[in-house]
Amino acid sequence: xxxxxxxxxxxxxxxxxxxxxxxxxxxxxxxxxxxxxxxxxxxxxxxxxxxxxxxxxxxxxxxxxxxxxxxxxxxxxxxxxxxxxxxxxxxxxxx
Numbered sequence: 001x002x003x004x005x006x007x008x009x010x011x012x013x014x015x016x017x018x019x020x021x022x023x024x025x026x027x028x029x030x031x032x033x034x035x036x037x038x039x040x041x042x043x044x045x046x047x048x049x050x051x052x053x054x055x056x057x058x059x060x061x062x063x064x065x066x067x068x069x070x071x072x073x074x075x076x077x078x079x080x081x082x083x084x085x086x087x088x089x090x091x092x093x094x095x
Contacts, residue, residue: 034058037077038090056089057081 035042038057040050060080068076084090 034077038081053084053089056084056087060084 032042034057035046035054038053040046040054046054057080060083061077064071064076064080081090085092
């Protein structure tokens with residue numbers, strides 16, 4: 001009746017859903033790792049101050065990534081944390 005016309009479309013749809021799910025999981029894992037390194041709560045909603053610090057860290061990290069593309073992630077994130085601590089956005093010590 002339907003033949004095999006729908007099979008390629010179903011396969012493409014399943015692959016697309018799996019790719020989107022994988023991207024979501026990788027993004028959540030990265031966000032959790034950054035929160036942990038900043039000393040922010042990992043599994044609950046951020047307060048307004050914490051959310052501002054998180055966004056500032058992401059912005060600073062992105063600027064450093066564009067400026068120094070060959071720098072490792074750990075070095076770049078360490079510099080970003082130091083910059084934000086100097087500006088007073090992050091506390092001097094982890095909570």
